Amino acid sequence: MRITRVTRVTRVLGTALLALGLAAGPAAADSSPSASPSDDAPTEAGTSFRTATEIEQGQRATATGSTGDYLYWSFAADAGQRPTVRAKVKLPASHARQTWQIDVYDGLRRRQACQYGAQTRTVARGAASVELACVLRTVRAWSEPWANDPLPGTYYIRLTAVGLPVSDLGLPIGAEVRVDSKDIGGAAAVDGSLAQPLTPGIAVTSGKSDDGSDDGDGDGKKSAVLSGIEPDGGWSSGWWSDRWVWTGAGGVLAALAGIGGYALTRGSGRPSRVPPGA
Incomplete structure (x- = not known):
């Protein structure tokens, strides 16, 4: 179960990084002098x-x-x-x-x-x-x-x-x-x-x-x-400058890191054992 959650978090982070790279690509391309x-x-x-x-x-x-x-x-x-x-x-x-x-x-x-x-x-x-x-x-x-x-x-x-x-x-x-x-x-x-x-x-x-x-x-x-x-x-x-792109990218990565950490550290949602008298 824990391995499955790690795989999901890894896929989410990879997808987010790819999307940020595609977003920052045009900004970097536009910054070149013409x-x-x-x-x-x-x-x-x-x-x-x-x-x-x-x-x-x-x-x-x-x-x-x-x-x-x-x-x-x-x-x-x-x-x-x-x-x-x-x-x-x-x-x-x-x-x-x-x-x-x-x-x-x-x-x-x-x-x-x-x-x-x-x-x-x-x-x-x-x-x-x-x-x-x-x-x-x-x-x-x-x-x-x-x-x-x-x-x-x-x-x-x-x-x-x-x-x-x-x-x-x-x-x-x-x-x-x-x-x-x-x-x-x-x-x-x-x-x-x-x-x-x-x-x-x-x-x-x-x-x-x-x-x-x-x-x-x-x-x-x-x-x-x-x-x-x-x-x-x-x-x-x-x-405006491409600094805004990287600032936004840093904020998104920080949010994804928080979500991934929570997903890895939280429990399975069910108690490990049934308390006495339940």
């Missing part, structure tokens, strides 16, 4: 934060410039993502020893530290190219005002050469940048979220409306508007 690069990849870069070229994650952007220029791009990163920024610079055939650097700033223009990656590299005289990489910290849904944690919103990439000799100033170069993210999921979840993502990026657009008429001043000048980039599917609310 790159959807567009066909019209940018072929130029901005020269300041205000004119930074907007790119999507998973999109390869190119630009041409000169050594000594500052090249800027911007992208959107949401809570739970760990962005990786990669850049490749094609150098002229003849140049002196050069040092190239890639920096990443958040929507408040605070420089974000790289967890790892070759953020700065020095190449020898005559090298054909140099590759840089910066893996940022995981973007948090909420943080203390005094902290420098990466938060959801616009991020800026700045690529430039530092400590250039005068002889190399103005030499033509070609640049390629790409941003990919790894979705960390519930491991990076926090109890809180921003009211609005940090998107103070500036993109200069024409002051004319779609029908060709002037809006606002009427003088046809260009006006500055908030950046329009955002992750695929919009910004997350900050409260």
Whole structure:
């Protein structure tokens, strides 16, 4: 009898674990980043934060410039993502020893530290190219005002050469940048979220409306508007993560363990012997 109850409890626990695995599977699959690069990849870069070229994650952007220029791009990163920024610079055939650097700033223009990656590299005289990489910290849904944690919103990439000799100033170069993210999921979840993502990026657009008429001043000048980039599917609310799946799974397993323990320890339901005088 006891062996039969043990077998039943084992089957119940096995069925519950299988069901929880099937439920958590789609959540884990959905947490993987999906790159959807567009066909019209940018072929130029901005020269300041205000004119930074907007790119999507998973999109390869190119630009041409000169050594000594500052090249800027911007992208959107949401809570739970760990962005990786990669850049490749094609150098002229003849140049002196050069040092190239890639920096990443958040929507408040605070420089974000790289967890790892070759953020700065020095190449020898005559090298054909140099590759840089910066893996940022995981973007948090909420943080203390005094902290420098990466938060959801616009991020800026700045690529430039530092400590250039005068002889190399103005030499033509070609640049390629790409941003990919790894979705960390519930491991990076926090109890809180921003009211609005940090998107103070500036993109200069024409002051004319779609029908060709002037809006606002009427003088046809260009006006500055908030950046329009955002992750695929919009910004997350900050409260949902796969942590809820595993929390629910833990609660169900605890309940099943209690039921199984009760089934194993309770008696058969009948007294072992008949009391005297019954």
